[in-house]
Amino acid sequence: MGAEIDEMRLSVPESPDMQELGGMVADCLRGGDVVLLSGPLGAGKTTFAQGLGKGLEVDGSVVSPTFTIARELHGRLNEGRPVNLIHVDAYRLGGDGYGPGEDSVNRLLDELESLGLDEELEEPGQETVVLMEWGEQMASVLANQRLEVIIDRPLEGGVNPDQPPTSLGKREVTLRGVGSSWKSRMRSLRKAVQA
Secondary structure (H helix, E strand, C coil), X not given: CCCCXXXXXXXXXXXXXXXXHHHHHHHHCCXXXXXXXXXXXXXXXHHHHHHHHHHCCCCCCCCCCCCCCEEEEEEECCXXXXXXXXXXXXXXXXXXXXXXXXXXXXXXXXHHHHCCCHHHHHCCCXXXXXXXXXXXXXXXXXXXXXXEEEEECCCCCCCCCCCCCCCCCCEEEEEEEECHHHHHHHHHXXXXXXX
């Protein structure tokens, strides 16, 4: 039997709106949560993460962790309990040199283990929230209860797909709560987004 999935899609017109959405998600988080953030380069993942960090009142700037793989920031959950936000960027993990038949998920998990992140990611404690960018390839292995945030940038008239991405333009965001722990929280998110 598969996990319960509740999904909603919304249009996010500008960067401040993406940050606000991140803050709304932060309000719904509990210790032990895993949030997987995906989308193409320039989609707004870091902007969303900044809003989530602001919502958790973290003690530092939320920046893309690309060059450090993971950053740990200290903040507070909505109910006031302290929380460690572990912000991971899996973009460079695993590389592209997989052999035929090689299990890419296990290889990625081995890399996380070598970085000392495997236990935090597989079973985050009640004082930890994991925000992983580019983690969709490990989603089912990392956490059977998770929130997936998928950001897409549809090309609109007049946009040249060969130009580098900018922060301008609307995004289409899918919020997908996977597992029973997200059922009521997805209802809360719907109400917050519609308010």
